[in-house]
Amino acid sequence: MKDSLGDRIKRYYEDALRIQVPRGTNLVLRIDGRSFHEFTKGMERPYCRPLADALDQAALTLAKQMMGCRFAYGQSDEYSFLLTDYENEKSPMWFDGNLQKLVSVAASVFTSAFARNFNSKKLASFDCRALVIPQASEVEKYFIWRQLDASANSLNMLASAHYSHKELLGKSEAEKHDMLHARGLNWAKEPADFKRGRAVLRGASGDWVVDLEVPIFQRRVSYLREQIR
Numbered sequence: 001m002k003d004s005l006g007d008r009i010k011r012y013y014e015d016a017l018r019i020q021v022p023r024g025t026n027l028v029l030r031i032d033g034r035s036f037h038e039f040t041k042g043m044e045r046p047y048c049r050p051l052a053d054a055l056d057q058a059a060l061t062l063a064k065q066m067m068g069c070r071f072a073y074g075q076s077d078e079y080s081f082l083l084t085d086y087e088n089e090k091s092p093m094w095f096d097g098n099l100q101k102l103v104s105v106a107a108s109v110f111t112s113a114f115a116r117n118f119n120s121k122k123l124a125s126f127d128c129r130a131l132v133i134p135q136a137s138e139v140e141k142y143f144i145w146r147q148l149d150a151s152a153n154s155l156n157m158l159a160s161a162h163y164s165h166k167e168l169l170g171k172s173e174a175e176k177h178d179m180l181h182a183r184g185l186n187w188a189k190e191p192a193d194f195k196r197g198r199a200v201l202r203g204a205s206g207d208w209v210v211d212l213e214v215p216i217f218q219r220r221v222s223y224l225r226e227q228i229r
């Protein structure tokens with residue numbers, strides 16, 4: 001039976017917002033915890049290891065399900081996934097590049113996997129946004145940008161665990177380092193994953209693994225290049 005009502009509703013109201021991600025390019029999906037300053041209240045500061053572990057497990061789950069996923073990078077309450085579809089002409093794209101499907105399924109898989117791995121009565125939720133980045137060199141810059149944010153965040157988190165908001169107001173990064181040194185603390189000696197973030201990538205066996213010792217991307221761009229070119 002012909003469903004003319006359904007066809008019309010779809011054409012008028014559903015197809016109108018069907019946005020197709022361009023093919024043959026780099027797609028980044030970034031997932032970010034919603035209001036995590038609230039969600040993390042009372043959790044370990046400056047670095048809550050169980051939180052990072054649950055984010056890593058959620059990223060592993062999602063990377064395994066995403067068609068065309070090459071690499072993922074996480075820090076603070078976020079994870080960015082790089083997807084490509086240009087290995088050959090017929091390489092498929094996840095959900096045929098349907099943007100609404102891509103971001104909604106990515107956020108929901110990540111959210112449910114996070115909840116399974118994190119013990120909390122509070123409900124965590126995550127948003128997801130998509131970026132289309134044609135040039136590979138710009139994809140490298142994207143991950144360098146997120147890692148610079150990781151380092152800045154971790155310094156702020158460490159400083160704010162030892163000084164009040166008022167004491168830190170208007171202080172430069174160098175001044176925050178000096179203030180920490182004055183209390184016998186050294187950001188440089190903090191764990192690598194806290195300072196530089198974590199990655200999810202394919203290990204030597206081809207299985208997805210978490211890398212807790214990522215290099216400083218700006219100093220070793222080859223690390224990114226191996227994953228994303």
Ligand SMILES: Nc1nc2c(ncn2[C@@H]2O[C@H](COP(=O)(O)OP(=O)(O)O)[C@@H](O)[C@H]2O)c(=O)[nH]1
Binds near residue numbers: 042
């Ligand atoms: N206690 C704690 N909080 C964290 C940790 N990692 C991230 N957060 C929190 O998550 C927030 C993430 O920042 P952002 O996404 O900009 O803020 P949001 O809009 O509140 O999600 C930070 O400001 C912290 O409050 C952690 O390891 N421990």
Ligand SMILES: [Mg+2]
Binds near residue numbers: 032033077
């Ligand atoms: Mg957030």
